[in-house]
Amino acid sequence: MLDVETHRAQELLDELVDVNLLDVVTAFEPPARYRFHDLIRAYARECVEAEETPERREEALIRAFGAAGADPASADPLSLLAAEGPALLAAIGQAADLGLDEICWELALGTETLFQARRSLDRWENAYGPALALTEAAGNKRGEAALLASLTGVHFMRRRFDLAEACCTKAVRLFQELGDRMGEAQALQYIPYVLVAAGPRSVAGTSGTFTLSDLSPTVAR
Incomplete structure (x- = not known):
């Protein structure tokens, strides 16, 4: 800082x-x-x-946010993430208030390991809410796609299969627009689970989901 x-x-x-x-x-x-x-x-x-000037205060906050999102050099990173959880959530909210979309979504995505392991689904969604709204408003397609892909897992665990499918579908589309084949492939990992869990309607393709022809050629192969 x-x-x-x-x-x-x-x-x-x-x-x-x-x-x-x-x-x-x-x-x-x-x-x-x-x-x-x-x-x-x-x-x-x-x-x-x-x-201090507003510019210097913002620069200091950006450095602090960067430290908060750094990979923990710990033998037990999950414990460290748990200890830093409240500070991370505060940093996400503050970054969102300042309109720092890139930092905000990266901080939010950094909480995924913690909340997934602890099945803290409410906190997971709450952490992503400000970041998702900000990336969408800022036109930050990569950040929005990454958050949507991760939220697919939240909705799947809550058995909200329509929302899971919608998040995954939009994430894949955004990654395709960016030409990000790796992101597209990572987002698609949820599709089989969501479609099977949602039942025959989705599996039959009547819910507006993907076919192989919708995929980028490198991903389809």
């Missing part, structure tokens, strides 16, 4: 802890986590708004 080397950032954190401006939440399991007292957080926000 400060755009400094890791060791310098750690020195600054230690200084804040030493003067009781920052609390250590967890210290024994890396990475350590810190928390401001509510009053100090409010005062710090006032100082930033008074002393």
